[in-house]
Amino acid sequence: MELGILKFNVKPKKGLGYLFENGIIEKTPEAVSRLFKTRTGMDRVQMGDWIGEPGEFNKAVLQQYITELDFTDTHFDKALRAFLSTGFRLPGEPEKIDRMMEKFAEQYCKHNPGIFANADQAYVLAYAVIMLNTDAHSSQIRDRMTQQQFIRNSNEGDLDVEFLKKIYDRIVNDEIKMKDDPLAITETRSTPIINPKKRNYIFMKESQQMVKRTQELIKGKKDKGKKDDEETKLYKWNPISIKQQPKILTLLSPCLKYYGILVWQR
Numbered sequence: 001m002e003l004g005i006l007k008f009n010v011k012p013k014k015g016l017g018y019l020f021e022n023g024i025i026e027k028t029p030e031a032v033s034r035l036f037k038t039r040t041g042m043d044r045v046q047m048g049d050w051i052g053e054p055g056e057f058n059k060a061v062l063q064q065y066i067t068e069l070d071f072t073d074t075h076f077d078k079a080l081r082a083f084l085s086t087g088f089r090l091p092g093e094p095e096k097i098d099r100m101m102e103k104f105a106e107q108y109c110k111h112n113p114g115i116f117a118n119a120d121q122a123y124v125l126a127y128a129v130i131m132l133n134t135d136a137h138s139s140q141i142r143d144r145m146t147q148q149q150f151i152r153n154s155n156e157g158d159l160d161v162e163f164l165k166k167i168y169d170r171i172v173n174d175e176i177k178m179k180d181d182p183l184a185i186t187e188t189r190s191t192p193i194i195n196p197k198k199r200n201y202i203f204m205k206e207s208q209q210m211v212k213r214t215q216e217l218i219k220g221k222k223d224k225g226k227k228d229d230e231e232t233k234l235y236k237w238n239p240i241s242i243k244q245q246p247k248i249l250t251l252l253s254p255c256l257k258y259y260g261i262l263v264w265q266r
Contacts, residue, residue, distance in 0.1 A: 002041075009043040012050035029057070029064035036065065036087050048088035052096025059099070066103045071111040076122070077129055077167045079108050081176045101126050121159070128154035129171060137175040 001024055008015025020027040025035055036047050051062050069086070071079040083104050084090070090097055105122035109115070116122045128150065135145045145153075151164045 001039075005039065005041050009041075009046055012046050016050075027057075029060040032061045033064040033068060036061075037068075044087060045089045045091075048091045049096070051088055052091045052093065052099055054095070054099075062099065062103060066107045069107060071108045073112070075167075075170070076108065076112075076115070076125065077170055077176075080104065080126055080129055084176060115163075117158070125154050125159070125167075129167060130176075132168065132171050133176045136172045 001019070004015050004019040004022070004024055006015070007018050016032065019025045019035075025031045036042065036051070051058060051065065053059075065086075066083075069079075069083060071082075074082070090100065101123055102119070105116075105119040105126055108122050109119045116125075132145055132150055135141050147165060147168045150168045151161060155161070155164060
C-alpha cells in the first residue's frame with residue numbers, strides 16, 4: 001500500500017494502477033473513494049487533480065465520492081465547507097472545478113429539496129461563497145465585498161435575502177479552511193519535496209494579477225464621463241455567466257487555485 005501511495009503522489013495514474021494490478025484495492029469507484037477519504041499520506045492536490053479528470057472511471061469515482069456525503073438539513077455554506085474539507089484540494093483547471101461544483105450542487109439539492117429552484121442556482125451560489133471566502137480572508141485584498149454586494153452577486157433567481165445574509169455573516173466570521181495534511185509530496189530522486197510556502201507564493205503572485213483582470217472584465221463599465229457606482233464596480237457580474245462562458249472560468253481558475261492552496265496553509 002505504501003509504495004502505491006508514493007507512486008500516486010508522483011503520478012496518480014501509475015499509483016492507482018499499481019494498487020489495482022497488485023490486488024491491494026479493487027478497481028471500483030467505491031474502493032478508490034474509500035481510499036481517498038480514509039488513507040493518510042496521499043497528496044491532496046494530486047487527488048483533486050485526478051478526481052476531476054474527464055475519464056469515465058474518474059467521473060464515476062467523483063460521483064461515488066459525492067454520493068457518500070450527507071448534506072441533509074445542513075446549512076448550504078456548512079455543506080460546502082464539509083465538501084472542501086473532506087480531502088482533496090480544488091484543482092486549477094476550470095473544467096475540473098466545474099464538474100466538482102456541479103456534483104456538489106446536485107447532491108445538496110437532492111438532500112435539501114425546496115431550497116433552490118434547481119441545481120444551477122446552487123452551483124452559482126457555491127462559486128459566490130468560494131469567492132467571498134477568498135475576498136473576506138485574503139490579506140491580498142483591500143476592498144472587501146460588502147453584504148449587499150454579495151447578495152446582488154449571488155442571488156440568481158428568488159433566493160431569500162435573509163438566507164444569503166446569514167451565509168455572508170458565517171463566512172466572514174469563520175473562514176473556510178482546508179483540512180491540513182502533514183505530508184507534502186514525498187521526495188524521490190526525480191521529484192523533490194514541494195515547499196508549500198514556495199508554492200503558495202507563486203500562486204499568490206499569479207492570483208493577484210488574475211483577480212485584477214477578472215474584476216476588470218466582469219465589472220459593469222459605466223458610460224464614459226459618468227461617475228462609477230463604488231458599490232458595484234468591482235463585483236458587478238452575472239453569476240450564471242460563470243457556467244456559460246469558459247473565458248470567465250479560465251480567468252477565475254487561478255483565483256480558485258489560490259483559494260484551494262493558500263487558505264489551507266494559513
